[in-house]
Amino acid sequence: MRSAQPISGVGLGLRGPHLEAAAQANPGVPFWEIAPENVLGDGGREAAMTRAILARDPVLSHGLSLSVGGFDPFDPGYLEPLAAFLLDAGSPWHSEHLCFTSVDGASTHELLPMPFTRASVRHTVARVRELKGRLPVPFLLENVTYYSELGDKEMEESAFVAEVLEGADAGWLLDINNVYVNSLNFGFDPYRWFEGMPLSRVAQIHVAGHTTMGDLVVDTHGAPVVDPVIGLMRWVLPRIGRPVPVLLERDNEIPELPVLLAERAALQEAYDRALAAHA
């Protein structure tokens, strides 16, 4: 039976290779994050296991394909079952990426970067406000990894993120690995990136591993979380001042569950220490 307590601690993404073990018993994970695109309209064995886990454990919903910053109309054929899923799963919010994924009806299945312009802020704010009115739970936006600016920028990425969050009055899914990866690719201080950012809006955090490919660092979610990202997490948690849930993302090169659980436990220890020092 799910608890009505606020979700906190370090959770894991619910992924295919671990479904069977997770369905048998919760292996000490305080919550699971799930992509509704992997569940909606799905049937069969894996779907049944997923439903059993969602009925038992706390869950956070994190989408991949709404194309929040895009121009294609939101598809009611997706939004309506998504709304039903959110209520059924008891997710306290739904999060999505601050990016676009489709253009003129063609889906790219990639998180593409928004132009950092005032017009882009206005457009995205309007889109998020529309989404907020069509979903039954609060809406969070995640800052993404970007590998290139798209067109001539009128502001820094941090200002773009902050202005969209404030303008849309949206919650923030703070992806710390994305901040760190961007700092490597664009040569800035990740700690200074947080200056002026609306930390009061943070409702959830993501941490993940990344991969260096040539001269680019790519947010692959295919490696363990590195110490600098854990350091950033420990630095930012007291500044947020609340035990917001942290999700350990792992989508590629997925290790055996005990390996992932050990990494989760180490992150949980860092999380507890960071918050205890603040208390």
Place this chain on the structure above:
Amino acid sequence: MPDRVRELQRALADLALAPDAAAFEADPAAFAGARGLPGPDQAAFRRCRPRLLSYREFVREDIWEPVELYLPITLALLERAGALEEARSGFLASRLLASPYYRDIAPTFLGWLAATGWGLERWPFLVQLAHAELVPELVEHAPDTPPRAGLHPEPAPGDRIVPAPPTQVLAYDWRVLEATPEAPGPPPGPCHLLAFRDAEGFVRWRELTPATAAVLVRAQQEPIGRAAAALGLGDPGAVLALLAALRAAGALEGFQAG
């Protein structure tokens, strides 16, 4: 320009999905200018050339990954013939993929093959091979539906059959089950298959005789006994026993009078 944000997004999609990136690689500023973007954006495209190109790679890898995962034999065939990139580029450039669901990507590629007829002159079995490769995934993840009322477990000659919702009765002109990554071209010859989910949700295959396949199709619309007789199956008892076994295995949901 009417909407610079939209045109910037369109330019990046063009770069990612076009069959080749030659125009962008030759002159990124001209590429942007040809899409109506003003001078500062053209300069940004020139400045960000390698990084923008990385998005082309990411999009193409993301979309192609499930095609590789679910159609390994079809892709082995195309790779051997040196036609893999042509197929990938044609599919991506078609921009047919609209679904937000990862599971829809490989079926959309199959739809592109069928709709365009790409490769069919050279490999007349191509669509059927790709379809057969996708069937296990489609059956395994077919949506669950509530049990239908009014069905009974044992068939009678006057009943019609009601397949379980994930079940597919398939007829191919090629022996698709005999194709392998090492020998991806199936030999010609009829192939009737039944694909279904068993009680644990695992996908099962059975090869059917043409007559059994025909009964499974016809007896959904008319009584089992009449369908069997029309197909010249002399022993209705054997047909009923087979159908009862298929229900027990999970292929049929049950039987309905009339």
